[in-house]
Amino acid sequence: MPMFIEQYYRKAVCIVLSCALIACSATPKLEEGAIAPEVKLPDNHQELGLMSAYADPWEGFNRRMYYFNAKADQYVLLPVVDGYKKITPDFVEVGVNNFFSNLGEISTFINSLLQFKIGVAGETLGRFALNSTVGLAGLLDVATPIGLVEQDEDFGQTLGYWGVGAGPYLVLPLLGPSSLRDVTGLAFDSIAYQQAVDELGMKADEELFLSLLQSIDARASLPFRYYASGSAFEYENLRLLYLKYREILIAR
Amino acid sequence: MRYVISLLLVLITACASNLQPEVVAETPVCDLPYSRYQATVTGYCQEPRANFAASVPVINKSITIKPLAKIPEVFWFHKRMNYSLLKQDAEAPVIFVIAGTGAGYDSAKMINLQKNFYQQGYHVISLSSPTFANFIVNSNNTKYMPGNLAHDAEELYNVMKLVWQQVQDEDQVVASSFAITGYSLGGAHSAFVSLLDEQQQAFNFEKVLLINPPVSLFNSVSILDQYFDLRNNRQASIAMFDQIFERFSDGYSAQASSNFDQDSIFNLFKNAHLTEAELKLLIGASFRMSSSDMIFALDASFNSGAITYKNHEIDKFESLTHSMQRASDITFVNYFEGAMLPRAQQEDANITKDELVHRYSLYAIEDYLKNAEKISLVTNADDIILAPGEVEYLQDVFDERAKIFPRGGHCGNMDRVSFVTHLNATFSQGVK
Numbered sequence: 147m148p149m150f151i152e153q154y155y156r157k158a159v160c161i162v163l164s165c166a167l168i169a170c171s172a173t174p175k176l177e178e179g180a181i182a183p184e185v186k187l188p189d190n191h192q193e194l195g196l197m198s199a200y201a202d203p204w205e206g207f208n209r210r211m212y213y214f215n216a217k218a219d220q221y222v223l224l225p226v227v228d229g230y231k232k233i234t235p236d237f238v239e240v241g242v243n244n245f246f247s248n249l250g251e252i253s254t255f256i257n258s259l260l261q262f263k264i265g266v267a268g269e270t271l272g273r274f275a276l277n278s279t280v281g282l283a284g285l286l287d288v289a290t291p292i293g294l295v296e297q298d299e300d301f302g303q304t305l306g307y308w309g310v311g312a313g314p315y316l317v318l319p320l321l322g323p324s325s326l327r328d329v330t331g332l333a334f335d336s337i338a339y340q341q342a343v344d345e346l347g348m349k350a351d352e353e354l355f356l357s358l359l360q361s362i363d364a365r366a367s368l369p370f371r372y373y374a375s376g377s378a379f380e381y382e383n384l385r386l387l388y389l390k391y392r393e394i395l396i397a398r
Numbered sequence: 399m400r401y402v403i404s405l406l407l408v409l410i411t412a413c414a415s416n417l418q419p420e421v422v423a424e425t426p427v428c429d430l431p432y433s434r435y436q437a438t439v440t441g442y443c444q445e446p447r448a449n450f451a452a453s454v455p456v457i458n459k460s461i462t463i464k465p466l467a468k469i470p471e472v473f474w475f476h477k478r479m480n481y482s483l484l485k486q487d488a489e490a491p492v493i494f495v496i497a498g499t500g501a502g503y504d505s506a507k508m509i510n511l512q513k514n515f516y517q518q519g520y521h522v523i524s525l526s527s528p529t530f531a532n533f534i535v536n537s538n539n540t541k542y543m544p545g546n547l548a549h550d551a552e553e554l555y556n557v558m559k560l561v562w563q564q565v566q567d568e569d570q571v572v573a574s575s576f577a578i579t580g581y582s583l584g585g586a587h588s589a590f591v592s593l594l595d596e597q598q599q600a601f602n603f604e605k606v607l608l609i610n611p612p613v614s615l616f617n618s619v620s621i622l623d624q625y626f627d628l629r630n631n632r633q634a635s636i637a638m639f640d641q642i643f644e645r646f647s648d649g650y651s652a653q654a655s656s657n658f659d660q661d662s663i664f665n666l667f668k669n670a671h672l673t674e675a676e677l678k679l680l681i682g683a684s685f686r687m688s689s690s691d692m693i694f695a696l697d698a699s700f701n702s703g704a705i706t707y708k709n710h711e712i713d714k715f716e717s718l719t720h721s722m723q724r725a726s727d728i729t730f731v732n733y734f735e736g737a738m739l740p741r742a743q744q745e746d747a748n749i750t751k752d753e754l755v756h757r758y759s760l761y762a763i764e765d766y767l768k769n770a771e772k773i774s775l776v777t778n779a780d781d782i783i784l785a786p787g788e789v790e791y792l793q794d795v796f797d798e799r800a801k802i803f804p805r806g807g808h809c810g811n812m813d814r815v816s817f818v819t820h821l822n823a824t825f826s827q828g829v830k
Contacts, residue, residue, distance in 0.1 A: 172717035174707060181708040185724040188632075202719070209715045216475065373475040376502045376532050377691045378698070379722045394647040 170206030200315060200389050208317040212381050215322055216372035223320070227366045241285040242363050247296065248277045248284025252342050253335040257299035261307045266297050298395065302331030306396035315385055323388035428664040434780040435677035437810030440667055445811065448818035450513040457483045458504075461564055463536045463557060470535065470698045472712040479536040479557065480504075483565050484512055484522040489572040491604075493520045493825075494558055496591075497527040498582030498809070500688025507581055510813045518822055521571050523561060527584055528553055529688070531695035540700055543738045544692065545615055547758050551590035558591070559600050577605040577825070581809055582783070585611030585775075586760060592773060593766050606773040607824060610781055610809045613791055614759035618783035619685075619730035626682025628727050638679050645670040681782070690725035693733060694718070702737065704728070760795070767795050774799040774824055776817070778806035 202208065231239065251274040258266040273289040273296065281288045290296065305327050306312070313326030324332065343353065373380060428443035430436055437444075460478035469477050481503045493515050497508050503524040515522045526533045528550040542549040565571045578601075580588040585608035592606045612618035628635055649669040653662055672680075690705075697706040705724040706712060735751070738758075742749050756762060767773060775796040779789055793800050801820055803811060811817045 170715070172715060174710065174716050175713070176707060177710055180710040181703055183706055183708075183721070183724055184704050185728060187720065187723055188727075205717055205719075206715065209717070213714060374504075376476070376526075376530060377687075378472060378531060378694050378718060379687075379691065382719050382722050383687075390643065394643075394650055397647050398651040 170210055172205040172209055200312075200385065202385060203314050204316060208315060208385075209381060211317040211319060212322075215317065215320060218320060219372050223365050224371075226362060230362050230366060239363075239366065242359060243367055244277070244281070244287045245284045246360050246363050247287070248274065248281070249339060249342055251277075253301070253338045254297050254299045256338055257301055257304045257335075258297065260301075260304045261299065263299070266299065269294050270297050270299075300328075300331055301334040302328035302392070303396050305331055306392070312389060312392060315389060323384055325389065325392070328392065428668070430664065430668050432805065433674060433677070434778075434782055434805075434807040434810075435674055435681065436667075436672075437780075437805065437807035438782055439672075439677055439680055440664070440810075442806045442811040442814050443664060445814040445816065447813055448514070448815045450510060450813070451517060454484055454513050454516050456504075456512070457485065457569065459483055459561075459564070459568075461557075461561055463560065464538050470712060471714050472698055472716070472718070473531070473535045473695070474714050476532045476535045480526065480532055481561055482512070482522075482524045483569060483571070484516040484520075485565075485569055485571055486516075486519060486521050489574050490519055490521050491575045491577060492562075492571070492573040493522055493577040493579060495522060495524045496554065496578070496580030496584030496587045497525065497530065498580070498584050499527060499529050499685070500692055501582075501584075502526045502530050502532060507809060507812055511579070511581070514818055514821060515825070518825060520577070520825075521565075521573065523558075523565065525554065525557060525561070528587070529583065529692045531691050533557075534692065534695040535699050537699075541741070543696065543733075543741050545734075545738060545758060546742070547586055547590045547615065547762070550587055551594050554587055554591050555594050555598065555600070562601075575604045576601040577607075578603050579605075579607040579609060580611075581609040581812060583612065583615070585609045586615070589760065589763060589767060589773065592770065593763055596766075604772060605825060606770070607821075608773065608775045608777075609812065610777045610783070611760065611775070612783050613788040614755060614761065614785070616731075616734060616755040616758060617785040617788070619734070621783060621785065622682055622685045623729040623731055624682070625678040626686050627729075629729075635679060638676060639683075642670065642672065642676055642680070645672075685730075686726060689728070689730055689733065690722060693725050693728060694721055696737075697721075704737070760792075764795060771799070774801070776801045776803070776820060776824070778803045778808075778811065780805060780807060782808045 234242075251270050255267055255270045255274065258264075258270060273294045276289045276292075276294065277284050277287060280286075302325075310327050312328070316324045316326055316329055318324045318329060321332075343356065348356065375383065377383060427446055428440070430440065430443065432444055458480065459482060460480045463479050466477045495503075495508060495511050495515070497503055497505055501508065503526045508524050512522045512524055528534070528537070529544045533553075534544060537553055539549075539553060544550060578588045578591060579585075588606055589608055589611070592603055595601050595603055626635065646666055649666045652669070653665070693705055696702060697704050698712060701708060703709075705721040705728070712718070734754075739751055739754060742754055760767060773796070775792055777784070777789070777792060777800075779802050781789070784792075789802065793802060801824075803817065805811070806814070806817070
């Protein structure tokens with residue numbers, strides 16, 4: 147997780163979890179004279195299958211945060227990303243992306259060990275060793291072409307592997323879809339990441355620059371655009387896809 | 399058309415968070431077993447993909463059609479109608495491209511068409527389907543239901559005139575001539591717009607191309623409805639969904655890398671061994687997602703109260719999950735009988751269902767289609783949205799102006815070499 151929002155997270159997430167989640171409501175406030183929809187829901191909610199597969203007790207908060215994120219994306223993040231893409235040559239963007247992916251290998255390594263995935267851990271260690279040295283501190287990805295492929299493990303998945311359920315769905319400020327379990331994992335992974343960054347022995351303002359760059363890179367490499375689907379049900383669709391996707395990752 | 403699985407894959411690819419390669423050097427073919435359903439879901443990947451430019455200078459534009467204050471707050475992200483322009487440097491022919499059912503101006507199929515026409519020297523103006531939420535909530539219409547092809551054409555024609563004025567004013571586009579095309583429902587729309595243009599003559603289209611259009615809207619949607627039948631077959635459909643996800647999940651577990659590329663997506667499909675019924679379910683579910691979006695937009699704009707509370711203004715933070723769940727049950731045939739027919743009967747109390755079915759089909763403008771030399775058609779013999787006899791009908795109506803590929807399902811070959819070659823041959827003849 148980018149460091150510049152990390153401190154904010156430590157405090158904000160706690161506050162958010164304790165009060166805001168419960169305070170905001172998503173149930174319709176019906177006017178007098180409102181008439182119930184013509185099409186009825188099945189009495190048994192399970193009959194809805196996938197579409198009711200996941201409860202969303204924090205929906206009121208989540209929807210507000212989703213709205214906030216869409217606006218922040220439009221007015222802040224995307225303009226910054228566009229500027230970044232304009233001023234940096236493509237090979238720099240790729241290098242930056244590789245650099246942060248390489249730092250991310252550390253948490254993949256730790257988490258694959260925690261799940262006893264020795265093969266994955268070995269491969270990841272190999273990638274990290276090779277890319278950090280021959281790959282010029284991770285700027286080049288020399289491991290993939292020789293068959294050491296990138297893996298994706300995080301502490302949320304580790305918790306899932308050990309049987310921790312996803313918990314309620316949670317939309318995080320700026321970062322978007324998550325769950326109670328995954329945000330816990332995120333906190334753990336960011337500690338590991340911070341350790342790695344500390345090893346680089348940078349000054350405070352250099353670290354700030356690095357975390358800014360990481361945030362920009364993270365957004366730049368994510369092709370998602372809010373409401374590009376055009377659907378009023380985008381929130382619902384994304385919730386389903388996120389939770390399903392995490393299940394698939396954990397099963398892996 | 400959008401697909402549940404492709405959505406999932408897009409998300410997975412996105413989360414794998416590697417920079418997407420700008421240019422795909424090789425266009426691999428897949429070795430999936432061919433079926434019309436497979437081609438509809440994954441594309442006709444057995445044939446090589448055509449070469450499109452990696453990126454083109456798209457100008458994303460928007461226009462105010464309806465006063466923004468009148469657009470429901472729940473559609474805060476749809477305030478203004480969106481469209482796009484690809485502009486040539488000098489005077490050139492203009493082509494309008496109309497999206498298919500429930501698709502926006504920038505859907506994947508639209509982007510391929512845009513690139514291709516731009517490479518062919520056209521100014522390209524892309525419009526969303528009148529069934530797409532952004533179009534619906536920005537339309538001044540509160541009377542007619544989308545799918546009423548003649549009325550949709552009037553709406554489109556009006557938007558086209560406004561958009562054309564805007565690109566002349568803001569982007570100094572200079573036209574030498576006009577053409578129009580569209581795929582799926584957009585193909586049928588193109589035909590109706592062309593007919594309207596004969597009377598109003600704002601554009602005097604030189605070329606009109608219908609790509610994989612339905613012959614009868616009602617027949618086509620009835621077919622798609624059957625693929626995803628929640629009312630009569632709920633348990634089985636739901637169980638099937640779970641199985642599909644499970645097999646994709648297993649396939650993903652077995653794959654060496656956690657990343658995704660074109661090959662691994664084809665591999666996932668290959669290893670999932672989807673049956674015909676399962677492919678149909680995916681197609682039907684994706685269609686249902688589109689129609690749910692459409693019905694919600696109509697409800698919010700018309701206060702019709704089918705899946706939302708009537709006489710209730712939906713707040714932008716309000717849960718819409720219940721509406722989505724309600725919409726998932728509604729087939730297009732329900733929509734036709736419960737919304738389109740009553741609306742039409744308000745206009746003309748004597749109109750019957752059969753007459754309406756006829757009106758919303760190419761049969762209604764058959765004479766025009768038979769004689770209009772400027773109009774041509776391209777489709778596939780195994781297009782899933784065509785009922786028995788309809789391929790022959792299209793062949794008969796368009797005769798020498800019809801090109802019918804043996805394979806490709808519904809729009810599955812639109813980005814493939816032979817289709818694109820044909821497209822370019824059609825548009826290079828006689829367009830100045």
